[in-house]
Amino acid sequence: MTKPRRIVVTDVQLPIAAxxxxxxxxxxxxxxxxxxxxxxxxxxSDECDVEVIPLASDHRAFVAYLQSRDIDTVVQCGxxxxxAGRLCTRTEADVIGTMCTGAAVGHEGSVIRNWVxxxxxxxxxxxxxxxxxxxxxxxxxxxxxxxxxxxxxxxxYARDVALRNPQINVSILRLQQLVGDGLRGALSRVFxxxxxPLPIGFDPPIxxxxxxxxxxAVCFAVLHELAGVFNVxxxxxxxxxxxxxxxxxxxxxxxxxxxxxxxxLLDRFRLPHLPDDVIDLAxxxxxxxxxxxxxxxxxxxxxxxxxxxxxxxxxxxEGRGPEKRTEAE
Amino acid sequence: xxxxxxxRTLSVEDRWGRDAGGHPPDGLFATAYRSWFRVEWEGLEHxxxxxxxLLVSNHAGMMPVDGGIIQHGIQLEKxxxxxxxxxxxxxxxxxxxxxxxxxxxxxxxxxxxxxxxAEDDRLVLVFPEGAKGPVKPASxxxxxxxxxxxxxxxxxxxxxxxxxxxxLMGTEDSTPTMSTLTIGDQTMPITWNSLVLGPLLGxxxxxxxxxxxxxxxxxxxxGSSGSRSLLMDxxxxxxxxxxxxxxxxxxxxxxxxxx
Numbered sequence: 385m386t387k388p389r390r391i392v393v394t395d396v397q398l399p400i401a402a403x404x405x406x407x408x409x410x411x412x413x414x415x416x417x418x419x420x421x422x423x424x425x426x427x428x429s430d431e432c433d434v435e436v437i438p439l440a441s442d443h444r445a446f447v448a449y450l451q452s453r454d455i456d457t458v459v460q461c462g463x464x465x466x467x468a469g470r471l472c473t474r475t476e477a478d479v480i481g482t483m484c485t486g487a488a489v490g491h492e493g494s495v496i497r498n499w500v501x502x503x504x505x506x507x508x509x510x511x512x513x514x515x516x517x518x519x520x521x522x523x524x525x526x527x528x529x530x531x532x533x534x535x536x537x538x539x540x541y542a543r544d545v546a547l548r549n550p551q552i553n554v555s556i557l558r559l560q561q562l563v564g565d566g567l568r569g570a571l572s573r574v575f576x577x578x579x580x581p582l583p584i585g586f587d588p589p590i591x592x593x594x595x596x597x598x599x600x601a602v603c604f605a606v607l608h609e610l611a612g613v614f615n616v617x618x619x620x621x622x623x624x625x626x627x628x629x630x631x632x633x634x635x636x637x638x639x640x641x642x643x644x645x646x647x648x649l650l651d652r653f654r655l656p657h658l659p660d661d662v663i664d665l666a667x668x669x670x671x672x673x674x675x676x677x678x679x680x681x682x683x684x685x686x687x688x689x690x691x692x693x694x695x696x697x698x699x700x701x702e703g704r705g706p707e708k709r710t711e712a713e
Numbered sequence: 714x715x716x717x718x719x720x721r722t723l724s725v726e727d728r729w730g731r732d733a734g735g736h737p738p739d740g741l742f743a744t745a746y747r748s749w750f751r752v753e754w755e756g757l758e759h760x761x762x763x764x765x766x767l768l769v770s771n772h773a774g775m776m777p778v779d780g781g782i783i784q785h786g787i788q789l790e791k792x793x794x795x796x797x798x799x800x801x802x803x804x805x806x807x808x809x810x811x812x813x814x815x816x817x818x819x820x821x822x823x824x825x826x827x828x829x830x831a832e833d834d835r836l837v838l839v840f841p842e843g844a845k846g847p848v849k850p851a852s853x854x855x856x857x858x859x860x861x862x863x864x865x866x867x868x869x870x871x872x873x874x875x876x877x878x879x880x881l882m883g884t885e886d887s888t889p890t891m892s893t894l895t896i897g898d899q900t901m902p903i904t905w906n907s908l909v910l911g912p913l914l915g916x917x918x919x920x921x922x923x924x925x926x927x928x929x930x931x932x933x934x935x936g937s938s939g940s941r942s943l944l945m946d947x948x949x950x951x952x953x954x955x956x957x958x959x960x961x962x963x964x965x966x967x968x969x970x971x972x
Contacts, residue, residue: 511801512801512802512804512805512810512820513801513820513822514820514822515820515822515823515824515825515828516728516729516819516820516822516824516825516828517728517824517828519824522824584807585806585807585808585809585811586807586810586811587811589728589730621728623726623730640807667805668804
């Protein structure tokens with residue numbers, strides 16, 4: 385008989401944690417799900433028992449937490465999309481948080497079996513010379529000052545923990561542009577607007593990931609004790625123009641150039657524009673190959689159309705109440 | 714055969730952005746193919762009826778038609794789509810990248826080539842002369858330039874598909890390169906057409922030369938060796954086979970206009 389699982393989810397102040405906590409709690413083989421918020425004073429999910437442990441200052445408190453609750457699996461949300469840079473607006477991903485989590489996971493006497501690290505597909509280049517579909521093994525050497533570089537560094541650290549601790553299954557899940565459940569990634573923000581901006585002269589393929597699929601992939605990685613790096617996206621891909629039509633907003637062609645300096649003015653007159661962090665996406669797009677995770681047995685429930693429907697639903701919900709933020713800061 | 718993990722696209726195009734029909738049979742290009750260039754093929758039986766194959770050809774001109782000629786001809790004669798690998802710089806130009814995608818061009822990237830050949834079992838067209846082809850002067854037409862670093866051989870070996878050389882006679886006369894213009898790190902050909910007709914019209918207006926295409930027998934390379942020196946040997950082998958065929962076509966040609 386499978387031993388019941390005892391799991392902790394870190395960085396529960398991030399909204400991506402909420403659907404993951406719900407999905408894990410719904411699993412019959414999960415005996416305990418705890419949450420750790422890594423920042424003081426942040427709004428936390430009410431899905432579970434949450435403790436605040438600022439990981440970046442001292443990982444020993446987290447070791448004590450893991451031992452006291454007999455935790456066997458750690459799910460780390462700190463590198464998830466948006467936190468990792470909203471494709472370039474942030475300066476770095478949470479490398480130190482990953483190092484501290486890794487140190488606790490690989491601590492002497494640790495009984496951890498699985499460490500699931502949520503990362504981001506923003507690790508891949510978005511450019512005209514990138515391949516159409518990014519594979520997990522694709523070599524990339526980002527600018528050392530970019531958030532992508534810190535994602536690479538954090539992932540390298542997680543892989544090193546896996547090498548030094550062969551008894552621990554370390555799975556790195558690279559999440560595509562998140563939508564649904566109130567989550568707002570860089571791209572979903574663009575498609576939630578009306579009019580939806582259409583980059584003149586470009587119509588690249590893009591891809592979303594529904595929050596439910598993200599949560600299901602985490603559960604799958606935990607329950608199947610996956611090891612390795614995996615791309616995660618909802619089914620299929622869609623052209624920008626088709627996505628704009630599916631979002632059912634008004635569409636308006638715009639120049640594919642950054643207009644951040646004029647953004648307040650453009651917003652005031654409800655004129656569409658492309659935020660700086662999605663310019664390259666709007667010109668060249670990005671699609672990831674999810675075959676590796678599918679070969680492991682995971683199938684997403686949502687396709688790109690239902691992802692876009694989720695954006696619409698969130699937009700409608702926003703009209704009825706306060707906006708949920710991607711990141712509670 | 715396509716991979717079981719092929720993502721579903723939500724339009725009539727395939728996942729590479731290619732419209733189902735490629736070059737439409739009744740479109741402008743089809744008319745030029747038939748009536749302007751009067752294309753004739755030989756050796757089409759060497760193009761596999763199924764499975765992946767890497768087609769390689771000679772390349773020249775400011776807006777080369779060689780890719781379109783091969784794509785359209787094989788689609789017409791063999792009912793098989795040909796995907797052409799194109800320089801990524803084209804995909805940075807507004808409208809150009811999308812248009813190229815629609816007619817079956819894909820960014821020249823080793824992963825794209827491998828996926829097309831090994832997973833999608835497609836015919837993939839590449840020009841090993843690269844950017845050196847279009848800028849070679851008219852005096853060197855039909856003299857094949859160096860075949861880069863032999864990357865196309867590596868691609869074929871990795872995907873375990875044959876290399877199928879195709880030589881075109883006529884295309885290098887349709888826009889003869891008189892000189893070159895270098896701006897930054899980009900070198901562009903100045904063709905006879907653009908000197909006479911201006912840069913815009915000269916880029917698209919091709920002389921009504923007769924085009925003959927010859928497909929050479931497929932060449933299979935053993936994929937067990939990854940030595941780069943072997944890659945160069947093999948690339949040179951392909952280049953010399955193609956050069957011999959080009960020389961033969963050139964010798965037999967009666968005139969540029971009549972072939």
